[in-house]
Amino acid sequence: MATAALARSPRGARRKGWRPWLYAAPALVVYLAFLVYPAARSVLISLTDWNGITPTMDFTGLDNYRRMADDPVLGLAVKNNVAWAVVTILVPMLLGLALALALNSCLVRGRALLRTVFYAPAVLPLVTVATIWGWLYDPSAGAVNGALRAVGLGSLAQSWTGDDAFALWAAMVPAIWVRAGFPLLLYLAALQNIPEDLYESARVDGAGPWQRFRFVTLPALRPTNYVILALSLIESFKVFDLIYALTYGGPGRSTQMLGTWMFFNVFAYYEAGYGAAIAVVTTLVAVLVGIPYVLSQTKD
Amino acid sequence: MAATLTATPDRAQDGAPALRRRSRPHARTRAARMLAATGVLAVLAVLWFSPLLILLSTAVRTAADFAGNGTLSLPHDLTLRNFPAAWETGRFSTTYVNTMLITVVKTPIGVFISALLAYALAKLELRYRRGVMILVFAGQTVPIYIAIVPLFMMERSLGLTDSLWGLLPPYLAFGLPFTTLVLQQYFRWLPDELFEAARMDGAGDLRIFLQFVIPLSLPVLVTVTVLDMVATRNEMLMALIILSSPGHNTLALGMLNFSGTFSTDYTGLSAGILIAVVPILVIYAFLQRWIVGGLTTGAVKG
Numbered sequence: 170m171a172t173a174a175l176a177r178s179p180r181g182a183r184r185k186g187w188r189p190w191l192y193a194a195p196a197l198v199v200y201l202a203f204l205v206y207p208a209a210r211s212v213l214i215s216l217t218d219w220n221g222i223t224p225t226m227d228f229t230g231l232d233n234y235r236r237m238a239d240d241p242v243l244g245l246a247v248k249n250n251v252a253w254a255v256v257t258i259l260v261p262m263l264l265g266l267a268l269a270l271a272l273n274s275c276l277v278r279g280r281a282l283l284r285t286v287f288y289a290p291a292v293l294p295l296v297t298v299a300t301i302w303g304w305l306y307d308p309s310a311g312a313v314n315g316a317l318r319a320v321g322l323g324s325l326a327q328s329w330t331g332d333d334a335f336a337l338w339a340a341m342v343p344a345i346w347v348r349a350g351f352p353l354l355l356y357l358a359a360l361q362n363i364p365e366d367l368y369e370s371a372r373v374d375g376a377g378p379w380q381r382f383r384f385v386t387l388p389a390l391r392p393t394n395y396v397i398l399a400l401s402l403i404e405s406f407k408v409f410d411l412i413y414a415l416t417y418g419g420p421g422r423s424t425q426m427l428g429t430w431m432f433f434n435v436f437a438y439y440e441a442g443y444g445a446a447i448a449v450v451t452t453l454v455a456v457l458v459g460i461p462y463v464l465s466q467t468k469d
Numbered sequence: 470m471a472a473t474l475t476a477t478p479d480r481a482q483d484g485a486p487a488l489r490r491r492s493r494p495h496a497r498t499r500a501a502r503m504l505a506a507t508g509v510l511a512v513l514a515v516l517w518f519s520p521l522l523i524l525l526s527t528a529v530r531t532a533a534d535f536a537g538n539g540t541l542s543l544p545h546d547l548t549l550r551n552f553p554a555a556w557e558t559g560r561f562s563t564t565y566v567n568t569m570l571i572t573v574v575k576t577p578i579g580v581f582i583s584a585l586l587a588y589a590l591a592k593l594e595l596r597y598r599r600g601v602m603i604l605v606f607a608g609q610t611v612p613i614y615i616a617i618v619p620l621f622m623m624e625r626s627l628g629l630t631d632s633l634w635g636l637l638p639p640y641l642a643f644g645l646p647f648t649t650l651v652l653q654q655y656f657r658w659l660p661d662e663l664f665e666a667a668r669m670d671g672a673g674d675l676r677i678f679l680q681f682v683i684p685l686s687l688p689v690l691v692t693v694t695v696l697d698m699v700a701t702r703n704e705m706l707m708a709l710i711i712l713s714s715p716g717h718n719t720l721a722l723g724m725l726n727f728s729g730t731f732s733t734d735y736t737g738l739s740a741g742i743l744i745a746v747v748p749i750l751v752i753y754a755f756l757q758r759w760i761v762g763g764l765t766t767g768a769v770k771g
Contacts, residue, residue: 189593192586192595192674193585193586193590193601195582196583196605199641200642211615276503277510279511283511287517288761292749292753293703293749294724294745296705296725300724300738301520303728315539346520406610409613410705435618441618444618451612463607463609
């Protein structure tokens with residue numbers, strides 16, 4: 170304790186001076202040059218009418234931002250992204266919690282194997298996940314329709330990703346498949362850290378299983394809830410690969426997300442300025458949402 | 470796991486009045502409940518894994534068998550011929566090599582420079598430490614797509630477009646925040662007294678880093694390396710922007726429009742997906758200890 174206080178004294182700091190920066194420099198240079206700088210340059214691009222190809226561009230002020238208000242597809246993308254966030258955060262959390270509680274129970278055998286199976290989809294490239302599910306959803310030969318026909322529900326067989334009433338929900342299923350493993354792991358670790366004494370004394374006080382869950386387990390999981398929620402929320406702004414590879418934003422534009430709509434504007438419609446504006450607003454919101462989590466990680 | 474398993478019989482023998490009922494009939498219901506609980510979860514696990522099982526059953530049968538008997542039937546006419554064909558069609562010899570190259574080069578560099586930064590943040594008296602931390606960790610919240618257009622322009626002026634090595638700088642930059650965050654948290658736990666003692670013996674910061682910090686942090690270094698490799702290998706958007714000729718494709722990029730390449734050749738498509746997926750799953754099965762450990766210790770700090 171005393172040495173730590175001494176090392177952190179102003180004198181120590183002055184003695185070190187610029188030298189710690191030598192260690193920080195390689196990472197900071199790469200980070201500033203290839204993440205911060207390009208992100209900032211996107212802000213400049215968003216203030217122009219640049220098409221992304223020709224060297225000419227005109228400064229148009231906030232026109233691109235004003236335009237966002239009148240873009241119906243952007244409105245749809247926001248709605249889709251919100252629905253995406255709600256479903257692909259809450260369902261994996263509940264599923265992960267249920268599985269973690271089950272795997273934490275001493276009644277279940279082969280828990281390590283089960284955990285491996287449930288987490289496995291999370292390590293697959295999202296493009297591959299999209300390919301797998303695109304094939305499962307195949308209207309004629311796909312397993313989803315095949316299973317429906319096999320149990321006599323053939324009338325429910327659909328072109329899942331080809332119908333704009335279903336495509337968004339169809340795309341969420343593989344996302345849930347991929348994402349449920351993460352909360353499962355975190356909840357399982359948290360459950361295993363709850364001291365057995367707590368349950369013991371609750372039992373002595375006459376608490377039943379539901380009360381033990383409600384008053385011992387749930388409060389103990391609160392920090393875990395927060396971490397999962399924060400990280401999943403940050404992740405939900407980034408959604409791109411799965412949509413791009415599975416539905417390509419379609420059919421029509423029914424599954425456009427913020428990221429894909431930005432991409433389409435830049436690379437399909439040659440509206441680099443407008444695409445940059447979408448990216449800037451999305452990133453600002455993402456950073457604002459993520460800041461409490463970031464700050465919590467910097468505390469000593 | 471062992472702890473919870475042994476805890477239960479002890480509890481039963483505690484002799485508390487309410488627990489006296491745990492005699493032989495109770496043991497039998499307990500066994501039945503165990504069977505039921507395990508059974509339900511096993512069914513769920515099979516269901517969870519079924520997309521991959523269906524791929525497997527499709528990949529090992531002939532196209533005629535598949536077309537004749539349907540997707541969900543068990544294969545009758547077994548064949549392994551789908552795999553070499555899919556290997557060719559999917560251009561895996563190119564994409565596998567490219568992905569391995571970029572992953573093997575990028576990950577060690579990324580982890581090393583992140584470790585240096587984490588060391589400065591955790592153990593050296595870096596000025597504006599909190600500010601640097603906020604700046605770097607905030608990078609975790611930034612979607613990569615805000616940077617793609619300027620990055621493409623930068624890469625073009627560096628002559629790095631359509632080159633595998635053009636992926637290196639942005640991959641490094643976007644991998645840094647998470648790796649630094651996890652390493653920094655771990656380094657902070659290392660005892661200051663040890664470093665003070667080494668410093669008394671005349672060791673400089675660099676020697677302390679190489680001789681003490683790195684060896685003491687091997688488990689967490691392996692963890693972040695594994696996680697970083699997974700992220701690098703899976704990345705698609707940046708590769709989609711930077712790379713154009715098929716010869717430079719990565720595995721993730723090669724999988725895009727994969728189903729288009731195979732058209733209605735479903736058995737070939739399944740074999741191709743398995744070629745991409747099975748090595749990943751096998752490696753995951755071996756390294757999962759590190760993945761699980763990293764996610765639960767690194768990401769979790771309330």
